[in-house]
Amino acid sequence: MHYENEGYLEDTGGDSEIPALENRESFSRSGSSKLANQGTTSRLFAAIQGGKTEDVQNILDQASKSINISYGGLTPLHLSCHAKQLDILTLLIERGAKMTIPDNQGNSLLHTAVREKWYDGVRELLRHGASPNEMSQPTEKGGDDRETPFHTAVKMCDSMSIKLLMEHRPDMSIRDGNSNTVFHLAASKKNLKILQALFEDEDFGKYIELAESDGYTVFHAAISSNAGTHKEPLVLRVIQFIYRYHDNLDKSNVLGETPLITACRMGLSKVVQFFLNNGANPRQVTHTGESVIHAACSSGCIKTLNHLLGTKLVGDLITSPDRNGCPPFHYAIDSSSFECCKILLENGEHLTAVYKNGKSNCALAIERLPFAKQFLRELFDSGIILSETPQHHKNFKVTFDYSVLMSSGKLQCSIISEIVSTPLEPLIKHPLLDSYLNIRWYHIRKVYYTKVLWFFIYLVFHTYFIMITFGPEPEDWTAHPVSLVLYKTFHAIFITLIAVPGCLLLFANFKKYLLQLETYTRVAFLLTSAIIVGLVSGKIEDYVEQRDENETAPPTEGKSAKDVTELSTERMLASMSVVLGWGELMMLLGRFPTVGSYILMFSKVGKSIIKFLFSFISVLIGFSLAFHIIYQKLNVFRDYKLSFVKILTMMTGGIIYKEFVDTKGSPVAVYCQIFLSLFLFTVTIIMSNLLVGLAVNDIPELKREGKIRRLVKQASYLIAFEKLLSVTGTTRFFPKKLHSFLQARHLIESSLTVFPNKEFRKHRYLRTVPAGVIKEAIALGTCQSKEDFPMDDDEDVVEQLKSFRIRYSGDLKNQTNEFKDISEMCLNIQKQLNIMKNATDGQISKLSAQLDKQNQNYQNVITHITQNKS
DSSP states (O other): OOOOOOOBOOOOOTTOSSOOHHHHHHHHHOGGGOSSOHHHHHHHHHHHHHTOHHHHHHHHHHOGGGGGOBBTTBOHHHHHHHHTOHHHHHHHHHTTOOTTOOOTTSOOHHHHHHHTTOHHHHHHHHHTTOOTTOOOOOOTTOSSOOOOHHHHHHHTTOHHHHHHHHTTOOOTTOOOTTSOOHHHHHHHHTOHHHHHHHHTSTTHHHHHHHHTTTSOOHHHHHHHSSOOGGGHHHHHHHHHHHHHHOOOOSOOOTTSOOHHHHHHHHTOHHHHHHHHHTTOOTTOOOTTOOOHHHHHHHHTOHHHHHHHHHTTSOGGGGGOOOTTSOOHHHHHHHTTOHHHHHHHHHTTOOTTOBOTTSOBHHHHHHHHOTTHHHHHHHHHHTTEEEOSSOTTSTTOOEEEEOTTTOOSSSOSOHHHHHHTTSTTGGGGGSHHHHHHHHHHHHHHHHHHHHHHHHHHHHHHHHHHHHHHHHSSSOOOGGGOHHHHHHHHHHHHHHHHHHHHHHHHHHHHTHHHHHTOHHHHHHHHHHHHHHHHHHHOOSOOOSSOOOOOTTOOSOTTTTOOHHHHHOOOHHHHHHHHHHHHHHHHHHHHHTTSTTTHHHHHHHHHHHHHHHHHHHHHHHHHHHHHHHHHHHTTTSHHHHSHHHHHHHHHHHHTTOOOTHHHHSOTTOSOHHHHHHHHHHHIIIIIIIIHHHHHHHHHSOHHHHHHHHHHHHHHHHHHHHHHHHHHHHHHTTOSSSOHHHHHHHHHHHOOOSEEEEOTTSOGGGOGGGGTSOHHHHHHHHHHHHOSSGGGSOOOTTOOHHHHHHHHHHHHHHHHHHHHHHHHHHHHHHHHHHHHHHHHHHHHHHHHHHHHHHHHHHHHHHHHHHHHHHHHHO
């Protein structure tokens, strides 16, 4: 062993031969008589290392002051402990070596002997007064590494050292630098042999009470220290052993956690079951308000959660939030525990519940769960129940359970509102949601149809006013002032009756409506309508020309292009108002079940075309500029704006060839023909066909998308209607009877049972739930595996594989842990069988020996009887 010479002396004190302090300075100046002679020190340490007791004794006889010198951070006593030289250790102690000097790591002699597992040295040091309660000194690095030799022995699971130390009655309530007593360390090491030695001590009761004075019990230590699920059988055995001697299961630590809460947080289901079976209180909460349900959900352990719910004592804790307003469901989401979320929903939690953070459980699941789509799909699947009757039987029934969608409050469409405008929007096509929306729509359809009818009447009235005002023979309203006033009055009434409910819907659903294009088109229509009616006061004369009856020249002859093409503000607003109005009517019809899908297919195609044109707009601009340059003699290309419009018409095939070949004075005719051919090939053929292909290539996909968008529109209106009712219910000026009527029409039952094989006229529900939805529900319910049901077309293979991996990774983990538990159980059984075999072999040996002895006695008796007879 090599040690570096640090070249300093330690104060030996006592009766050593080192001079007094006042004489040291003069002594050190005499170079011939140095106490710390390096050669002597090296020889002393080399002799100790080599176990040469006589050499050590001789060196000490010559330089007894070297007995306490520190060399390489060690004293001779420490080196003898490292070298396990008992004779030298005894010699040094008897020669007066100081036992209280620590080494450079802050360890005492007894610490060193325990660390080296040198039992003779431990025994010898204890015999000479070394204390098992002496704390190691902190090093220059700092930290919380202070501990007694007893702590060291327990950490090393050294049973022999523990036995030797316990013979000298150590204080078992002393804490190390991490506030652990030997009880906590033994429990964390999960060593039953050491625990038995500690717990069977006669002063156990006194020490354990002091050890757990801060609430940190040995149960906490056994559970929280490296207690993975694969070690659970060992942890359970330790807990069961501790419980024989110590049954304080409800003591809380500084965080307010009981052993039960800690076990729930660690996911130790068997330990949790043991605690519950032995009377642990499951209703205690931590200082932060976390319950056992919170802890179980944070670990994502299904078995633990089922054990807790099986007690029937924690039902109200399922929806109880912690101090931060987070319920157990949020903890289950954060741990990505699919099954824990389902269990909580089955036992009182609801997706529509809103807590302190302002988000519903459904919104949080969509935001944080990586498998939210699969989670919600399975939840909705559970709401479709088929009877056990054969499908062809007249009593075969399908039950739609809407309780998972409907909250206990006034808003019954909150889940659908969370799904809309998210990547999970295609779920709205699920049979449960589809039938739910159809039923809700059936109940309020008359309200919506009345709204559409009222809008249609106003639109016809407004269009008629526009046509007679801006038509080829415009009306002179100065000649009919009363009629103009009546028209304006009717406009004001109609606009007010349309705008007021719209404003209420807008403010009740501000965020949703603010992001919809339909909102801006409706506002633009109402504004332009109000402005145009307000501006009209007489005859619109921007296109009116005076001419004689016999005049045959066109009205525009002799006028400049500016006179012909300029429009008045009123005429521009009128044209815009008409287009916006009839476009808004089309969007309103988009919520109708019969025609809504086709209208929304139109919207989908329109968006695709706009994206297409935006992608190739640079090519169109380039050709429009080129035609404007080379065909400037043509009227349609003379102005750049006209040139661009002409290019758009040519792109769709609107080309009149003679316009190009008959033009006189066109430059470089061959070049023009080549350029025109290039345009025909690039734009008219390639781009036009590409546009058609992209727009209408996949008709089934467009139909599916159209249906989804129609359902989304219906859902948006239902949500808006719900929120409108909630607003009007608290408004004084709104008629109470009207509110009650609308509320009664709005609410529906939480379940619906249909009999698909019975006659239509006897069952009104068939008018609310389409036959196609019922067929989808039957197909979904009869699938042996839910994965057999067709997935949404928008999920590609990669996403499906990802969903599959996420869904079953938890099951794989649980299976792996169970296999580990089974493997460990088999090993334990094998050990027990070996023990039983050894015990059986011992018993057989004893019985064999007894049998031999009895046989020998029998032979002796026979011999004795034979001799007596002779």
